[in-house]
Amino acid sequence: MSNTTLKVNGSTHMVDVDPSTPLLYILRNDLGLQGPRFGCGLGQCGLCTVIVNGQAIRSCITPVSAVKSEITTLEGLASQGKLHPLQQAWIDEQVPQCGFCQNGQIMTAKALLDKNPSPTDAQIREAMNRTLCRCMTYYRVQAAIKRAAKAIADARPAAEKEVVA
Amino acid sequence: MSNFTNIPKHVEEVLDKWQTPRRSFLKSAGLFVVSFGAAGTSPLVTAANAQTAAAPPQAAGPYPDIDFRQLDSWIVVHQDNTATFYVGKTDCGQGTGTSFRQLMSDEMDIAFEKTTCIMGTTDITVDQGGSGGSTAMERDAWPMRRAAAEARRVLLDMGSARLGAPVAQLTVSDGVITVKGDPSKRVTYGELIGGKRFNVTLTGADINATTGIAKVKPVQELKYTGKSPQRYDIPAKVDGSLKWAVDVRLPGMVHARNIKPPFAGAKLIGIDESSVRSMPGFIKVVSKGNYVAVVCEREEQAINAARRLKTNWEKPATPPFPASEDLFKYMRSATPTSAASPIVVGNPDTAFAGAAKLLEADYEIPFQGHTAISPAHAMADPSNGLMTIYSNDMKSYGMRRGVATFLGMPKEKVRVVWMEGPQGFGRTAAEDAGCEAAYLAKELGRPVRVQWMRSEETAWDTKAPAFAVKMRGGLDAEGRLVAYDYNARAADGNHVGYNEPDTVLIAQFMGMRRTSPAKGSASTPSEMYAIPHRRMTAEVVSLPMIWETPVRTGNLRDPNGPQSTFASESFIDELAAAAKADPYEFRMKLLTADTKDDADFRRARSIAVLKAVAQTYGWDSRPSPKPRGTGEILTGRGIAYAFRGATVIAEIAEVEVNRRTGHVWAKRLVCAHDCGLVVNPQSLTHTIECAMLHSLSRAIHEEVQFDTEKVLSVDWETHPTLTHADVPASIEVVLVNGDPNPNRPDLRPYGGGEASCKPMLAAIGNAIHDATGVRLRRVPFRNARVLAALNAARV
Numbered sequence: 001m002s003n004t005t006l007k008v009n010g011s012t013h014m015v016d017v018d019p020s021t022p023l024l025y026i027l028r029n030d031l032g033l034q035g036p037r038f039g040c041g042l043g044q045c046g047l048c049t050v051i052v053n054g055q056a057i058r059s060c061i062t063p064v065s066a067v068k069s070e071i072t073t074l075e076g077l078a079s080q081g082k083l084h085p086l087q088q089a090w091i092d093e094q095v096p097q098c099g100f101c102q103n104g105q106i107m108t109a110k111a112l113l114d115k116n117p118s119p120t121d122a123q124i125r126e127a128m129n130r131t132l133c134r135c136m137t138y139y140r141v142q143a144a145i146k147r148a149a150k151a152i153a154d155a156r157p158a159a160e161k162e163v164v165a
Numbered sequence: 166m167s168n169f170t171n172i173p174k175h176v177e178e179v180l181d182k183w184q185t186p187r188r189s190f191l192k193s194a195g196l197f198v199v200s201f202g203a204a205g206t207s208p209l210v211t212a213a214n215a216q217t218a219a220a221p222p223q224a225a226g227p228y229p230d231i232d233f234r235q236l237d238s239w240i241v242v243h244q245d246n247t248a249t250f251y252v253g254k255t256d257c258g259q260g261t262g263t264s265f266r267q268l269m270s271d272e273m274d275i276a277f278e279k280t281t282c283i284m285g286t287t288d289i290t291v292d293q294g295g296s297g298g299s300t301a302m303e304r305d306a307w308p309m310r311r312a313a314a315e316a317r318r319v320l321l322d323m324g325s326a327r328l329g330a331p332v333a334q335l336t337v338s339d340g341v342i343t344v345k346g347d348p349s350k351r352v353t354y355g356e357l358i359g360g361k362r363f364n365v366t367l368t369g370a371d372i373n374a375t376t377g378i379a380k381v382k383p384v385q386e387l388k389y390t391g392k393s394p395q396r397y398d399i400p401a402k403v404d405g406s407l408k409w410a411v412d413v414r415l416p417g418m419v420h421a422r423n424i425k426p427p428f429a430g431a432k433l434i435g436i437d438e439s440s441v442r443s444m445p446g447f448i449k450v451v452s453k454g455n456y457v458a459v460v461c462e463r464e465e466q467a468i469n470a471a472r473r474l475k476t477n478w479e480k481p482a483t484p485p486f487p488a489s490e491d492l493f494k495y496m497r498s499a500t501p502t503s504a505a506s507p508i509v510v511g512n513p514d515t516a517f518a519g520a521a522k523l524l525e526a527d528y529e530i531p532f533q534g535h536t537a538i539s540p541a542h543a544m545a546d547p548s549n550g551l552m553t554i555y556s557n558d559m560k561s562y563g564m565r566r567g568v569a570t571f572l573g574m575p576k577e578k579v580r581v582v583w584m585e586g587p588q589g590f591g592r593t594a595a596e597d598a599g600c601e602a603a604y605l606a607k608e609l610g611r612p613v614r615v616q617w618m619r620s621e622e623t624a625w626d627t628k629a630p631a632f633a634v635k636m637r638g639g640l641d642a643e644g645r646l647v648a649y650d651y652n653a654r655a656a657d658g659n660h661v662g663y664n665e666p667d668t669v670l671i672a673q674f675m676g677m678r679r680t681s682p683a684k685g686s687a688s689t690p691s692e693m694y695a696i697p698h699r700r701m702t703a704e705v706v707s708l709p710m711i712w713e714t715p716v717r718t719g720n721l722r723d724p725n726g727p728q729s730t731f732a733s734e735s736f737i738d739e740l741a742a743a744a745k746a747d748p749y750e751f752r753m754k755l756l757t758a759d760t761k762d763d764a765d766f767r768r769a770r771s772i773a774v775l776k777a778v779a780q781t782y783g784w785d786s787r788p789s790p791k792p793r794g795t796g797e798i799l800t801g802r803g804i805a806y807a808f809r810g811a812t813v814i815a816e817i818a819e820v821e822v823n824r825r826t827g828h829v830w831a832k833r834l835v836c837a838h839d840c841g842l843v844v845n846p847q848s849l850t851h852t853i854e855c856a857m858l859h860s861l862s863r864a865i866h867e868e869v870q871f872d873t874e875k876v877l878s879v880d881w882e883t884h885p886t887l888t889h890a891d892v893p894a895s896i897e898v899v900l901v902n903g904d905p906n907p908n909r910p911d912l913r914p915y916g917g918g919e920a921s922c923k924p925m926l927a928a929i930g931n932a933i934h935d936a937t938g939v940r941l942r943r944v945p946f947r948n949a950r951v952l953a954a955l956n957a958a959r960v
Binding site: 001017018021022025028029032033034035037038039040041042044045047073074075077078083087090091094095096097098099100101102103106121124125126128129130131132133134135136137138139140141142 | 257395396398399400402403404405408409411412414445463464465468536537538539540585586587588589616847848852854855858859861880881882886888890893894896
């Protein structure tokens, strides 16, 4: 066991754990977060996804000692009481069935849109491909990503849009 | 905070808000039906619950059944004119909770936005069995509707007394009663009864028959039903605030992981506890018979200890099952362990003898698993000699009974707090973790959380039975189908039921054996084709080993439907091709060859969905296969149709087949779906889309593979599933009302959760045939299998 400092969703936490412990169990069991969940423990399904340094990473196979930067979880996406456009798009499209995998879907989509604000259908499929859903909400997930991309673009100030254009 | 902790957030909120802890409310209402059992005075009747003194002192425990014949068990009206509905169902993600609120709000004449719905927790909601069989709207919404209608009637009576006007002079909208012509005379439901009890007794022989005096409204007067308010459960699922069953944390809790036998049917010879005793957080190895679990303080410690624990096992004397590659040979040669009575129409043998053209084909569907996105899990709390299980079991009431029997506890001391979890589809009713957590909690005397690992879940979950189907058909000289023979064999011996304390896996490992294992079943096709001579037989074979085996069968969404329909609807296409007929028209002729219909008008409605799906797709008449293309990508279309109960569906798939790789992409899917009265079109449409994709995954990816000792497909690499890359470019769903009297005021809702799973395997196979001219009679259509078939046919 050793003391590890973690910055998660803007707050700093000190935990006393074995440094090889996968980040997932610390986020869930020590910090009480509910967004990232266990699905496979093998990095194959995406349920445990969190964002570190702009990358969607699989916290079930990431030792806590390997994480040096701030972690964003599903709980950290909303800001100032306002849902992230992806979360809002998820509600508008009524995406989930059971909803259990949706943390992985939303967080992977977040990392995608942060890098590529207007992905093509093919880029969405490619970026999301290893993020699994056994209720098969994929069709609605893809629609929600496109809706969110549009909402983010629409909300951007006009000057910034020109620069992008 | 309420007296309740660690129950779903929305439950907790509603109880807090109204400061009427539900169970106290029910107790003070005298609503508990108390069983007189062997046990003595309940230890939990505390001074704080003094009103429970009304309960007889012999009460076996603090969690008796909720009395469905009391209106208060279903509906509570609050002072601010809002209402909470308590229903005995669980929502596995199809939005049934929202639909129940729509129907009940309509019958009660209260604003939908002013209602909430509490589901599936055994000590605060009536026992409607949880979910299963697509019965939510079809069966279980009826007692809810009648209870809500009765609440409206009682409130109008109360309003009449309060306002001094006869009921006939009253009108009610959004929970506000007014005197017709004098809107200043008004009273709200909340003012009449807020926070108080109805004390109205309902009647009915069983919960499904529950009714008051009031009648439900005609369809035309339902305001919310037929509209699509957003699902209330979704916001908390996308902002991370929902507390799921996996999230329950209790003081003093510990974590457990199972150690499964490395070979099916293995006998535990020894455990070397010293291999883990010094590991951090280690608490205990628990073992009985062939069941082994390790318990640690922290979750990752339990995972590590379960991996490290040294155990010795002895293989069974004979192999438990054939290897999956030899499965169908085994199934065809095995002696059936049970068979349904054959269904015979006309004289099939004579008709076959006189047929101008005979066709015969064998279809094969392997075992396919649930492979839930998250493995089985549960938390059990043994405090105070009671047992509370926090679980996503879709049949929480059955789990309560199962756990009580398994542990030998009176069921009045056991409750299941239902919380949301990964999917349902039958796996979370043939649930294993609940009994394991409860057993371990009792052994440890501490709350225990159990979660299976991925390989454990994928290997050991319940499977849909494998099917081997022999089809024969005879056409006359004009290409009409005159003789038909369907013979299905399902590997379904010892089919696992729901929450059975003697078939749950831990019970099997502990040596429990049922004297007569469940027989299982192999279903016959569900269509309305008028075929003059037909025979349908359904037989079950068993694998050599039926206990303590990972190749075990249970119900998977639309049990047996995709398997039998793959064979029957592929073969109808084969017959159409042999008759050089358009496959849509061939089916339509079979549907219209008879005019006799049944009580649910399934013939008329089958014709309607078939027409609707063809029209939406833009179907042009021609036989299959189409002239083969010359490029790398071959495209084709396939149609299939079926019913499930009274719900009828027709689907068309358009596929691209890559002749170089064998890859199949379903580019476009169209479904026409008639399940009678539609409560929430958007929820239904999304459920249909997902069910179609679930079956698409079974069509192109899913297969349980095993050698003669163990399951080999154990994770998402070895047991692939549908992914984002497989998703069609377009999915269209048409909701059809094909009732001959579509505006009937008593139009009923039928099941919507499973029917659209049924035709998809055949639709894809038919589309591949249309594109390539090659008939694939075994799923899944993985690249290698498709490519081999294309190469064999020199495509």
